[in-house]
Amino acid sequence: MAYWLFKTEPDTFSIDTLKAQGTSCWEGVRNYQARNLMRDEVKLGDKVFIYHSSCKHVGVAGIATVTREAYPDHHQFNPESPYFDPKSDPENPRWIMVDVAYQQHLPLVSLKAIKANPALAEMVLVNRSRLSIQPVTEAEWHNILAMAGVVSESC
Template sequence: MAYWLFKTEPDTFSIDTLKQQQVSCWEGVRNYQARNMLRDQVKVGDEVLIYHSSCKEVGVVGIATVVKEAYPDHFQFDPDSPYFDLKSDPANPRWIMVDIAYQRHLRRVSLQRMKAEPALAAMPLVQRGSRLSVMPVSDEEWQAILTMTGQFD
């Protein structure tokens, strides 16, 4: 099992939306490096920190579990979707997605707090210019974040 952090804008898709749906596809990843991680490394059973970005209170807000591995993101073929990609070929899809299941909410851990935590100094999220929408989280980083929430596995 591995750990991940998936970023989302809560106005588009929030931890509350995931809780309501229980299981959802994680679509719309349009960065090749993030796509490659979803495609090649994210596996069923992996745990995911849900991170709200581009909002007033950015930070880690919950946990989900991967329940379906990489498959073509069907939105890339939908001309009415904001994720439509005219250059993507159905015979060789450019973009993929995974399915995640809601596990639980966490007390929010802000980006500011994470940047101040020495145990998270190497985490891509706190590095300038390294904020992908999908990023790996080490065992130590996972435990540090859970400790910061006051909630433990």
């Protein structure tokens, strides 16, 4: 099992939305590095921090589990979709998505708090914060859970 951080703008899709849906596809990733991570490394059963970005309260808001590995993002072929990509070929799709299931909300662990924690100084979020899909080490995972006041074994 691996650990990840998936960024989302809560005005578009939030941890509350995921809880209401139960399971959802994680579509709309249009960065090649993030896509490659999702396609090549995100696996069934991996744990995911849901991270709210571009909002008033930025930070880790909850946890999800990967329930389906990479498959073509069908939005890339829909001209009505904001994720439409006219250069993508159905025979060799450019963009993929995974499915995630809601696991739990966390008390928000803010980006400010994460950056202030010396144990998280090497975290991708701290050093390359724009990447929408990013790996999280096991130690970072447990550190953030501790910051949220959550017992690691329950996650």
